Amino acid sequence: DTGVSQDPRHKITKRGQNVTFRCDPISEHNRLYWYRQTLGQGPEFLTYFQNEAQLEKSRLLSDRFSAERPKGSFSTLEIQRTEQGDSAMYLCASSLPGGGYTFGSGTRLTVV
Amino acid sequence: LAKTTQPISMDSYEGQEVNITCSHNNIATNDYITWYQQFPSQGPRFIIQGYKTKVTNEVASLFIPADRKSSTLSLPRVSLSDTAVYYCLVGDGNSGYALNFGKGTSLLVTP
Numbered sequence: 001d002t003g004v005s006q007d008p009r010h011k012i013t014k015r016g017q018n019v020t021f022r023c024d025p026i027s028e029h030n031r032l033y034w035y036r037q038t039l040g041q042g043p044e045f046l047t048y049f050q051n052e053a054q055l056e057k058s059r060l061l062s063d064r065f066s067a068e069r070p071k072g073s074f075s076t077l078e079i080q081r082t083e084q085g086d087s088a089m090y091l092c093a094s095s096l097p098g099g100g101y102t103f104g105s106g107t108r109l110t111v112v
Numbered sequence: 113l114a115k116t117t118q119p120i121s122m123d124s125y126e127g128q129e130v131n132i133t134c135s136h137n138n139i140a141t142n143d144y145i146t147w148y149q150q151f152p153s154q155g156p157r158f159i160i161q162g163y164k165t166k167v168t169n170e171v172a173s174l175f176i177p178a179d180r181k182s183s184t185l186s187l188p189r190v191s192l193s194d195t196a197v198y199y200c201l202v203g204d205g206n207s208g209y210a211l212n213f214g215k216g217t218s219l220l221v222t223p
Contacts, residue, residue: 004155033210042199042213043156056210091155100146101211103155 004104006092012110013082020078021107025094032075033101034067035091036060043091049075082111116200121218130187132217134200137181142204145176145183150197150216159198160185187219195221 005024013019025032030051035043046065048056051072061067064082069075079086089108093101117135124130136145144163148156160167162174162183173186187194199216 035213040215042197042215045210045212048210089153093155098144100158100161101148101156102158106153106155108153 004092004094004102006090006104006107008107009105010108010110012112015084015111016081018078018080019082019109020076021090021092021109023075023077023092023094023104024073025075025092026102027073029094029096029099029102030072031095031097032069033093033095034075034077035093037089037091037106038087046077046090079109082109084111087111116202116214118198118200118214118217120215121220123220123222124190126191126221126223127189130190130194130219130221132185132187132198132200132219133182134185135182136200136202139180139202140204143202144204145174145180146201146203146211147172147174147185148199148201148213150199156199156213190219190221192221192223195219 007022032049034046036046037043045058046061047067049069052069064080067077087110089106091106093103095101146161147159149159150156160172160174162176164176167174175184197216197218199213201211203211
């Protein structure tokens with residue numbers, strides 16, 4: 001297993017466009033997390049899955065954001081009608097219950 | 113979730129031992145303390161986790177006093193490559209609640 005993979009690594013999009021990011025967690029990990037990080041700040045929690053169930057969502061996750069984890073495997077994070085304030089690094093992590101998080105390298109989104 | 117407080121930044125010379133202290137006064141009985149390291153343009157990397165007393169691995173040591181209201185990450189003989197941001201997180205990983213990162217401590221190691 002090569003760890004947590006995120007695709008794409010970088011994404012530049014025009015304001016108002018929709019974007020989708022993918023995360024492939026470590027296969028044995030049943031928990032998957034999405035975080036967002038802006039420059040100089042720590043990662044901010046967005047949402048969390050246990051298997052295919054989305055169990056927790058942050059208030060940061062506006063109705064323009066949606067996340068899925070079909071069949072409890074990979075996950076996607078979609079942002080509709082992107083805004084400049086959405087520019088950030090989007091990080092995905094996976095874990096076993098009680099275990100430390102393994103993070104991917106992130107997807108850097110730039111909205112122009 | 114327990115709130116954590118740690119210094120914004122620290123400086124050290126190569127070869128020195130660095131101790132970063134994190135305060136978590138309202139830690140709950142089931143909470144563990146976990147430290148992560150993050151380099152620019154990378155995701156955070158798990159360093160060490162503990163519940164009480166002392167935990168040591170090949171990278172660092174974690175000291176937790178009896179009252180568990182604080183913890184200290186100890187990095188022995190730091191090198192330039194230890195320059196990074198270090199985050200202290202407190203939470204019950206078994207509960208299913210995701211952990212929150214604060215702003216972390218930015219460690220700069222110089223020759």
